[in-house]
Amino acid sequence: MSEGTEKTGRRRHWPRLLFAIPFIVVLSVPLYDRLEPELLGIPFFYWFQLSFVLVGAVIVAIVYAFEDKDGREP
Amino acid sequence: MDITATLVFVGLFLFVTWVGFVAARWRKADLNMLHEWGLGGRRFGTVVTWFLLGGDLYTAYTFIAVPALVYGVGALGFFAIPYTILIYPILYLVFPKLWRIAHAKGHVTAADFVEDRFASKGLGLAIACTGLFATMPYIALQLVGMEVVIGALGFSTEGWLGHMPLIIAFLILAAFTYTSGLRAPALIAIVKDLLIFVTVIAAIVIIPAKLGGYGAIFAAVPPEKLILPKPEPGSLGQYSVYATLALGSALALFLYPHCMTGILSSSSGSVIRRNAGLLSAYSFVLGLIALLGYMAIAAGVGENPAYAFGFETYGPNFAVPALFLDSFSSWFVGVAFAAIAIGALVPAAIMSIACANLYTRSLYKAYLKPHCTDAEEARMAKIVSLVVKVGAVLFILVLPQEYAIQLQLLGGIWIIQLLPAILLGLYTKSFGAGAIMAGWAVGMTSGTWMAATQGFGSSIYPLYVFGFEIPAYAALYSVILNFAVAGLWTLVAPAKPQTQAAST
Numbered sequence: 289m290s291e292g293t294e295k296t297g298r299r300r301h302w303p304r305l306l307f308a309i310p311f312i313v314v315l316s317v318p319l320y321d322r323l324e325p326e327l328l329g330i331p332f333f334y335w336f337q338l339s340f341v342l343v344g345a346v347i348v349a350i351v352y353a354f355e356d357k358d359g360r361e362p
Numbered sequence: 363m364d365i366t367a368t369l370v371f372v373g374l375f376l377f378v379t380w381v382g383f384v385a386a387r388w389r390k391a392d393l394n395m396l397h398e399w400g401l402g403g404r405r406f407g408t409v410v411t412w413f414l415l416g417g418d419l420y421t422a423y424t425f426i427a428v429p430a431l432v433y434g435v436g437a438l439g440f441f442a443i444p445y446t447i448l449i450y451p452i453l454y455l456v457f458p459k460l461w462r463i464a465h466a467k468g469h470v471t472a473a474d475f476v477e478d479r480f481a482s483k484g485l486g487l488a489i490a491c492t493g494l495f496a497t498m499p500y501i502a503l504q505l506v507g508m509e510v511v512i513g514a515l516g517f518s519t520e521g522w523l524g525h526m527p528l529i530i531a532f533l534i535l536a537a538f539t540y541t542s543g544l545r546a547p548a549l550i551a552i553v554k555d556l557l558i559f560v561t562v563i564a565a566i567v568i569i570p571a572k573l574g575g576y577g578a579i580f581a582a583v584p585p586e587k588l589i590l591p592k593p594e595p596g597s598l599g600q601y602s603v604y605a606t607l608a609l610g611s612a613l614a615l616f617l618y619p620h621c622m623t624g625i626l627s628s629s630s631g632s633v634i635r636r637n638a639g640l641l642s643a644y645s646f647v648l649g650l651i652a653l654l655g656y657m658a659i660a661a662g663v664g665e666n667p668a669y670a671f672g673f674e675t676y677g678p679n680f681a682v683p684a685l686f687l688d689s690f691s692s693w694f695v696g697v698a699f700a701a702i703a704i705g706a707l708v709p710a711a712i713m714s715i716a717c718a719n720l721y722t723r724s725l726y727k728a729y730l731k732p733h734c735t736d737a738e739e740a741r742m743a744k745i746v747s748l749v750v751k752v753g754a755v756l757f758i759l760v761l762p763q764e765y766a767i768q769l770q771l772l773g774g775i776w777i778i779q780l781l782p783a784i785l786l787g788l789y790t791k792s793f794g795a796g797a798i799m800a801g802w803a804v805g806m807t808s809g810t811w812m813a814a815t816q817g818f819g820s821s822i823y824p825l826y827v828f829g830f831e832i833p834a835y836a837a838l839y840s841v842i843l844n845f846a847v848a849g850l851w852t853l854v855a856p857a858k859p860q861t862q863a864a865s866t
Binding site: 304307310311314315317318321322323326328329330331333334337338340341342344345347348349351352355356 | 437440443444446447448450451454455575576577578579580585588589590592600601602604605608609632635636638639640642643645646649650653
C-alpha cells in the first residue's frame with residue numbers, strides 16, 4: 289500500500305476510536321465492583337459486565353458498518 | 363453409573379466421529395497440501411469461521427474451569443468476561459492486516475510471518491517454539507475436562523482401564539485429524555456449539571427455576587465472595603489483579619497458534635472483522651456459564667454426599683458436572699456432558715494441527731529439509747499432529763494434573779511474548795530481528811521468574827513501586843519489559859533498512 293492511501297485510510301478510521309470505550313470501562317474496576325443496584329436479583333458487578341458484552345458487540349458493529357460503507361478493505 | 367446418560371453421550375460421540383471423517387470430503391481439495399490440511403484451504407467464510415473460532419476460544423477447559431473458579435473463589439473468576447470483551451477490538455484492529463499479508467505470502471503460521479518480516483530464521487524458530495510450548499499443556503488440559511465428565515458419568519478414571527475412554531476418544535481424534543485436517547474440527551464445531559447453546563439455555567432457565575430465581579442463587583453465596591474485596595491501603599489489590607488478568611489474557615489469546623490458525627483459515631479480512639462482532643455471542647454465553655459456579659453453590663452440590671467422591675477426585679472442577687447431574691434428567695445429562703467432551707475434541711484437534719503447522723514450517727522446512735515437496739510437508743504435519751496428541755495423552759496419564767495446570771499458567775505468560783513481534787512487525791519498520799529477539803528473551807525469562815517466585819501456583823506478581831503494591835498478571839508485566847527492551851535495543855542499534863534478498 290502506498291503512503292498516500294495509508295493517510296486517507298487513517299482519516300477514514302476515526303470510528304475506531306470508539307474501541308477505547310471498552311478498554312477504559314473494563315479496566316476501571318472500582319467503577320463496577322459493587323452489589324447495588326440489582327437487576328432481576330443479579331448484583332451490579334455481574335449484570336453490568338454481562339451487558340457490557342453487548343455494548344462491546346454494538347461498538348464493533350458500528351465500526352464495521354461505518355468502514356464497510358466505504359466498500360474497501362482497511 | 364448412569365446408563366441413559368452414557369448411551370446418549372456415546373451416541374453423540376459416535377455421530378461426531380462420523381462427521382470428523384466425512385469432513386475430508388467437504389470443500390474437497392488436495393489434503394496433501396499443507397494449507398489445505400492445516401488451514402482448510404483458507405476458504406472458511408463468516409459462519410464457519412464463527413464456529414471454528416468459537417471452538418478455539420471456548421474449550422472444554424473453559425466450561426469446566428471458569429465456573430470452577432467462580433465456585434471456589436467467587437468474583438475474581440468472572441475476569442473471563444471483561445477478558446472476552448477486550449478480545450474483539452483487538453481481533454478487529456490487528457488481525458485483518460496479518461491475514462492479508464499471510465494470504466499474499468503463503469504464511470501458514472505466525473512464525474512464518476515473523477521469519478519473513480524480520481528476515482530471520484532464528485527469530486521464526488523462537489516464535490515457533492514459544493507457540494509449541496505454550497500450546498501443549500493446553501491440549502493436555504482439554505483431556506482433564508473430558509475426564510471430569512467421564513468420571514461424572516460414573517466411570518472410574520483411575521488406572522489404565524479407567525483411562526481407556528480417554529484413550530479411545532483420542533485415537534478417534536487422531537484418526538480424523540490425520541485424514542481431514544482442519545476441516546474436521548471446523549465441521550464438528552458446529553455440532554459442539556449447537557449442543558453447548560442448548561445446554562446453556564436449558565441451564566439458565568431450568569436451574570434457576572429449581573433454585574428459586576436468580577435472587578435466591580446470589581443470596582446463597584457468601585457475601586465476601588460476591589464482589590472483589592476493596593484493596594488494602596497502599597495497594598491496588600484485587601482491582602489491578604482483575605483488570606490485568608483481563609487485559610493480559612485478551613492480548614495473548616490470538617497469539618496462541620490454534621487461534622492464529624482459526625484466523626488464517628478465513629477467506630478474507632472482512633470475515634475476521636465480522637466475526638469480531640458476532641463472536642460476542644460466545645462471551646455472553648461464557649458469562650452465563652460462569653454463573654453456573656454460583657448455581658452450584660446454591661444447589662448445595664458441595665455438601666451433597668452423592669457428589670463427595672467427585673469433588674474429592676476432581677476438586678472444584680466437579681462443580682458443573684455435579685450441578686448438571688443434580689438438575690437435569692438422565693438423557694439431558696448425556697447431552698450436556700457430550701457437549702463438554704466434544705468441546706474438548708475440537709480445540710484439541712485445532713491445537714494439534716496448529717502445533718504441527720509450526721513444527722513443519724519453522725523447524726522441518728526451515729532447517730531440516732528446505733526443499734521438501736508439498737506432499738512431504740503435509741505428511742510431516744500430519745505425523746507431528748499425531749505425535750503431539752500422543753504426547754498430551756501420555757502427559758495426562760503419567761504426570762500429576764498439577765503439572766499440566768502449572769505449565770498452562772506459564773504458557774499464558776510465554777505466548778504473550780509474541781505480541782511485540784506481531785504488533786511491531788505489522789505496524790512499523792523501525793525494529794530489527796535483534797531488538798525483537800532481545801525483547802522476547804527478556805520477556806520469557808522475567809515472566810517465568812515472576813511465576814517461579816509464586817511457586818508456579820499463581821501468575822499474579824506483586825510488584826512494589828515506591829512502596830505501593832500493584833499485584834498484577836505476570837504476563838502483562840513481562841510483555842511491557844519485552845517492549846521496553848526491544849525499544850531500547852532499537853535506539854542503541856537501529857534496524858538496517860530491509861534489503862530485497864532475505865538473509866538466513
